[in-house]
Amino acid sequence: MELFYHPLSRYSQKVLIALYEKQANFYPRIVDLRDPFSRQKFHQLYPHARLPLLKTQDEQLIPESxxxxxxxxxxxxxxxxxxxxxxxxxxxxxLFDRLIDNDISNSLFQLEKLHDSDKSSEFEIKKLEKQLLLQFQHLDTQLAQHHWICGDSFTLADCALIPCLNYSFRHLNLLDFDQVWRYWQQAQLRGAWMLVQEEILLAEMEDNIGKRGIP
Ligand SMILES: N[C@@H](CCC(=O)N[C@@H](CS)C(=O)NCC(=O)O)C(=O)O
Known part of the structure; x- marks a missing residue:
């Protein structure tokens, strides 16, 4: 199996967590969509050029985390x-997997875009932040009843949520959500996420020292 992904892409992180949880062997194929050459090569394999993408042993291409x-x-x-x-x-x-992808992960992309753009207004940013905080309020209530998002066991919904929290705790004020904080501390001890985090840190370091500083 081959996984086409990038360590800094949230949807790729979601799949990496699952691969490590399942202890499945795979060949890592890092694709940097910011690099025109890398993008074009990936586009030839998969015209939608979206990460992550799994190539199975029988050569099937499976998109969508x-x-x-x-x-x-x-x-x-x-x-x-x-x-x-x-x-x-x-x-x-x-259901939680869908809610997390649609209402949290995708809104975080919009927030990142607004932060990166010179034209975005403070009003737009605050409005989006408010919507995101509502979603975290919902999760906080859910987590008051459950150890992981949907019960005692770690599931697809946790694979979706953990990468979102990594960004959210850096950019939003989530300190009022005790259960989300407790969950985030607990996630830090999960072996699969520890492995993904190592890869994220390495990729961030490489980006910072300009090794992959491609516009
Ligand atoms: N619904 C898709 C979303 C995948 C997605 O949006 N991937 C981003 C990277 S995190 C991407 O490849 N965007 C295309 C681009 O940047 O051109 C999934 O769950 O895999």
């Missing part, structure tokens, strides 16, 4: 079952 994780969960046995077999529990996990 949640679908990749579902594939991994079906094909690799490990002590972590990322999609529960019980139908209502499964539905809840998939």
């Amino acid at each position: 949640s679908i990749i994780i579902e594939y991994l969960d079906r094909h690799f046995n490990s002590s972590t079952q990322l999609l529960p077999t019980e139908p209502m529990h499964n539905l809840q996990v998939r």
Whole structure:
């Protein structure tokens, strides 16, 4: 199996967590979409040119982080079952996965764009931050009842949320959300996330010293 990804892409991090949870072997293929050569080469393989992308042993290309994780969960046995077999529990996990991707991860992209643009207004930024804080309020309530997002076990929904928290704790004021904070501390001790974080730190360092400073 090959995974096309970038360590600083949130959706790639989501899949990396799942791969480490499932202890699945894969060849890492880092794609830097900021580099025109790397982008063009990847575009030839996958015209939508979106990361992450899994190439399976039988050469199937699987896009979309949640679908990749579902594939991994079906094909690799490990002590972590990322999609529960019980139908209502499964539905809840998939619901939180969707809410986190649509209402948190994608809003964080918009926030990053607004912060990077000279034309964005303080009003737009505050409005988006307010919407995000509402989502975190919802998660805080959910986490008051659960150890991980959807119960006692680590699932697809946790793979989706943890990479979002990495950015959110740096850029939003989440200190009022005790349960989200407790969850974030707990995530730091999860082996799969520790491995992903090492890779993020290395990539950030390389970016900072200009090794991959491509516009
Ligand atoms: N719904 C997709 C979203 C993937 C996505 O938006 N990936 C970003 C990187 S995190 C990307 O490749 N964007 C294309 C670009 O930057 O041109 C998933 O879950 O995998």
